[in-house]
Amino acid sequence: MQAYLDGLATASLAWLIILELAGIVVWHLIPRWRVNLRLIVEIAFFTAMTAVLIYSDISPRQFQGYGLENAHAFIVIMAKLLWWLHLAWAIIGFVRIYLVLEGNPREAHLLQDIVVGLVYLCVTLSALAFVFGVPIGTLVATSGVIAIVLGLALQNTLGDVFSGIALTLGRSYSLGDWILLADGTEGRVIASTWRSTQILTGANNVVALPNSVLAKLGLTNISQPDETHLLKMTVRVAPTRMPSIVEEVMQSVLAGCNSIVREPPPQVALKNLDAVALELELQFWVKNPSLRTKARNEMMDLFYRHCKSAGLLLAMPPSAIALMNEPPTEERARPPEITPLALIEAIPIFLGLTRSERELLARSCAIREYQKNDIIVQQGQMLASMMIIRAGIVAMRYGEQEQRRLSPGDFFGESGLLAGMGEVCTLQAHTRVTVYEIDQQSFAPLLDARPAIAEEIATRLSARADHIRHLPISTKAQERSARAFLKAMRTIFGS
Numbered sequence: 001m002q003a004y005l006d007g008l009a010t011a012s013l014a015w016l017i018i019l020e021l022a023g024i025v026v027w028h029l030i031p032r033w034r035v036n037l038r039l040i041v042e043i044a045f046f047t048a049m050t051a052v053l054i055y056s057d058i059s060p061r062q063f064q065g066y067g068l069e070n071a072h073a074f075i076v077i078m079a080k081l082l083w084w085l086h087l088a089w090a091i092i093g094f095v096r097i098y099l100v101l102e103g104n105p106r107e108a109h110l111l112q113d114i115v116v117g118l119v120y121l122c123v124t125l126s127a128l129a130f131v132f133g134v135p136i137g138t139l140v141a142t143s144g145v146i147a148i149v150l151g152l153a154l155q156n157t158l159g160d161v162f163s164g165i166a167l168t169l170g171r172s173y174s175l176g177d178w179i180l181l182a183d184g185t186e187g188r189v190i191a192s193t194w195r196s197t198q199i200l201t202g203a204n205n206v207v208a209l210p211n212s213v214l215a216k217l218g219l220t221n222i223s224q225p226d227e228t229h230l231l232k233m234t235v236r237v238a239p240t241r242m243p244s245i246v247e248e249v250m251q252s253v254l255a256g257c258n259s260i261v262r263e264p265p266p267q268v269a270l271k272n273l274d275a276v277a278l279e280l281e282l283q284f285w286v287k288n289p290s291l292r293t294k295a296r297n298e299m300m301d302l303f304y305r306h307c308k309s310a311g312l313l314l315a316m317p318p319s320a321i322a323l324m325n326e327p328p329t330e331e332r333a334r335p336p337e338i339t340p341l342a343l344i345e346a347i348p349i350f351l352g353l354t355r356s357e358r359e360l361l362a363r364s365c366a367i368r369e370y371q372k373n374d375i376i377v378q379q380g381q382m383l384a385s386m387m388i389i390r391a392g393i394v395a396m397r398y399g400e401q402e403q404r405r406l407s408p409g410d411f412f413g414e415s416g417l418l419a420g421m422g423e424v425c426t427l428q429a430h431t432r433v434t435v436y437e438i439d440q441q442s443f444a445p446l447l448d449a450r451p452a453i454a455e456e457i458a459t460r461l462s463a464r465a466d467h468i469r470h471l472p473i474s475t476k477a478q479e480r481s482a483r484a485f486l487k488a489m490r491t492i493f494g495s
Contacts (some may be wrong), residue, residue, distance in 0.1 A: 001127055014075060016052040018080035019045065027089060039093030046086045053083060061126075063133040080131045088123040092116050149368075173202065177223035178289050186289075202290075227288040228261060231295060235303055236277040238313035243270055243278055249310045250280055252431060253302045256393045256407035259295040260284045276317030302407050309391045309408035340365040340436045343388045357446050364442035370429040376412075379426040383413035385439040392433030396425040405430060417443060 012067045023045035029039045053060055060083045095115050128134040168266060173179050173189055179199065182185045187201035197214050198200060222229055237246055247268050254266035266284035273279070282303075286295045341362035344350055350358060368387070370376055376394065377383050394406040403425055406412065415421040416442055 016079050035096045042090045042093050046090050049083050063130050072163055084123050084127045087118055093121050134404055173221050177221055180220040182218040222289055228285050229289050231284055233282045236279050236315035238315045239278045240313055246278055249306050253306045256302050256405050257298050258404045259291055259298045261287055305408045365436040365438055368435050368437050370433040372429055372431055374429045375429040377423050380422045382422045383416035385437045386413045386417040387437050389436040390434040393430040395428050395430040398425050
């Protein structure tokens with residue numbers, strides 16, 4: 001009778017092993033992304049295996065002293081090992097479904113992998129203890145000594161690994177973010193591994209920082225919440241005008257800059273005022289950190305142009321104050337005079353003219369004024385005069401989109417004056433604008449006296465037209481090559 005019961009138990013365990021192996025096959029046949037189905041199937045197989053073990057009076061959580069001397073003992077060992085494996089898979093199924101971090105899939109996957117590793121470690125130790133009777137206490141103690149030795153030998157590497165885990169879970173930055181470290185290192189994150197993080201600097205160098213070092217450094221993520229970056233530029237103006245007037249001029253400086261964003265709006269802050277200087281801070285935002293240098297350069301150029309246009313004097317630097325006899329005052333100050341000749345000399349297309357020819361053009365200039373929002377010329381219309389901005393800001397619009405803004409010293413209408421071509425953009429006064437106007441009657445005597453300058457001017461006009469080549473102008477009448485400009489000039493002026 002006992003032999004019959006033993007045979008029945010062995011047969012049950014044999015079917016259990018077949019059931020467990022079938023569970024392994026089904027587990028691998030179900031796609032990894034079907035986590036819910038995997039969990040349901042695994043729970044069903046695990047429940048059936050547990051029932052068979054209980055029916056066979058075998059406890060997988062107790063060491064029963066089986067050896068490998070007979071087939072029954074071998075089958076029991078295999079059944080218990082597979083039971084522990086399916087238990088691990090069932091727990092992992094719950095981990096994959098319920099251990100999630102909303103909005104942070106990368107961190108959730110990393111955390112799941114860590115928990116899965118711990119599950120496999122615990123199941124392995126349990127199987128060694130309850131299936132093979134290995135003294136876990138002694139094994140853990142021995143492993144602890146080995147772990148201490150390895151930890152001391154690999155402490156830097158392990159520090160980098162755990163720092164990498166902490167940085168990933170903390171989500172201080174992501175790939176592609178622009179970061180600034182406390183030691184001054186700045187750049188875009190291009191790679192992040194368990195060992196190190198690589199940063200591409202503005203000098204086009206790759207800096208590899210160990211994660212342990214990076215975790216100890218304070219960092220500023222310039223790309224979060226977005227890459228819009230605040231810049232501050234301090235300027236000093238001689239106190240020859242009321243601060244409110246100077247502030248209005250600085251607002252024009254900010255309004256004329258094409259390298260900054262309009263939202264959030266730029267601001268002017270009055271920082272200090274004494275007998276020597278009015279100190280102001282220009283606060284403006286750029287679209288991303290790579291535009292900082294370009295925006296600063298343009299802002300400095302516009303600051304100089306608008307100060308000169310408004311008759312403001314630049315203040316002496318603090319280090320030079322001791323050398324000044326008397327600081328400038330509103331009564332004694334002599335603001336720089338902006339003459340038509342000074343503006344003409346700064347225009348690239350007139351560089352080939354002699355001094356006397358420029359003076360002739362300057363004497364023929366007329367002054368025109370436009371109020372804010374006045375349309376100077378519509379897109380496609382021809383301006384028969386060239387206009388040089390004396391003061392104010394002019395907006396260039398193509399359709400409904402603003403392309404750029406023109407400031408004092410800039411000019412427009414040269415293609416209409418010299419080549420009879422229409423304007424590619426609508427020009428509108430963004431503020432109150434004063435311009436110097438040069439018409440065709442003023443320019444004709446120059447070409448009559450020296451026809452050779454037409455070729456040079458045509459070449460410079462073609463080079464200036466490069467900034468509008470991205471606009472969809474395809475008609476032959478709007479061809480803006482040097483040859484087209486020269487042909488049009490000879491037609492208009494008969495040279």
